[in-house]
Amino acid sequence: MHDVKYLLENYDLAAARLESRGYTDLGWLAELAEKRRVMVGQRDGLRGDQKKVSDSFKLPGTTPEMREELRERSKAIGLQIDAMTAELEAIEADLENRLMYVPNLPDELTPVGPDESGNVVARAWGTPRQLPFKALEHWELGEKLNILDFERARKISGARYVIYRGAGARLERALAAFMLDIHTTEHGYTEILPPFLVLEQCMRGTGQLPKFREEAYVATDEMFLIPTAEVPVTNMHREEILDAKDLPLKYAAYSACFRREAGSYGRDVKGMTRVHQFQKVELVKFTTPETSEEEHQKLTADAERILQRLELPYRVMELCSGDIGFSAARCFDLEVWLPGQQAFREISSCSNFKDFQARRAGIRYRPAPGEKPRFVHTINGSGLAVGRTVIAILENYQQEDGSIVVPTALRPYMGGLEVIR
């Protein structure tokens, strides 16, 4: 959510930034905000009047007749206040509602571009493997080895699910443990295992709602299945005032993620590139505004380290204004090389939300004792999406006979297994 004052005081700049990401309609803001401002003043004035009348009851020498008159006057004022409050509440609800649909301002560092085509390669690591035989795609490998079962997953849950079996399940578990171990012991993150069902206000806090309701699974009791651990972990500190000396807070959370993938019919239908449930290790940081840029870079590097340890070639894409997510101000995608698909595919998305989520979720910090609280900056990124890492390993480490060499770094987590066959 935005600071209305900031938007109004920097209107031209803000409108231009929003336009660079496709949001062109901000005309309603000034009028609504002004209407609200005037009405708040009037309402508060009336309340003040009513308080003065009430105070008169206590004055010595107030006769019963005078009391009766005071009562009448106070009631009359009360009626005016009620009418005004109803109108004001409608205006505030309207303002709030519209504001919730305004995406974040792209950062000044974010390249301007219309869509995906405007993204720029920030850097690359490793050499995309070209195998000396016909490389298979992950679903072919998975089914051949009987470690991924799409057929039975369809039977029990429908399209876009997967069952991991045997060494496949072990590989997924090993990767999650491997990632968490590196982030907690080498990168200084605190491990979190959050609830996978959250209240609606959490989804609003991180920006999934109200705009992207059709993307979310809703359980009974108005609970939402989390689309990413970003939601519960960011909201852990909702409505809190953090201590400056505790910042940056760094969390690494493993969770299942649930996505309806509405509107992606026909895309990535084969295999498990795009499924309704996948597992992910998510990195989340709470920082001061001064350090968020640096912490964002570091978080991205922390995610990259996993790919490097697994010796998986990748490139880092800096997303342009037309392609960054609703809540993000700046975003780097990590794209891993897949020899089977002969393409780079997203395996992590690392975003700096600045104070956009913090404002929605009420997450602040006190810079120093006695000073006013300020909104923190939130940053998060996948470190990494586990399922897609399985895909990358299958495709990159496949051998001509269809077996899979286990990356060296992962072998301790696989009970010493060197080859999946």
Add this chain to the structure above:
RNA sequence: GGAGAGAUGGCCGAGUGGCCGAAGGCGCUCGCCUGCUAAGCGAGUGUAGGUCAAAAGCCUACCGUGGGUUCAAAUCCCACUCUCUCCGCCA
């Protein structure tokens, strides 16, 4: 699921209709004192909105949430949520 107790500021805790944005304590900040440390003394210390060029000041709201009663609600009434204790059930 049943019975009972509770929810007040960064924390603890008082407050049963107006004198309460809220006693007292802790913590924190500044100052004094003390040749170190500790103790002691004094002052200050919630959030948001509005007003103002800005600050000071002033106004308004906020005592779990939402309604209600009343001229007036932290305080009375109703509903809900959450927490704690005991019982039941359960991984």
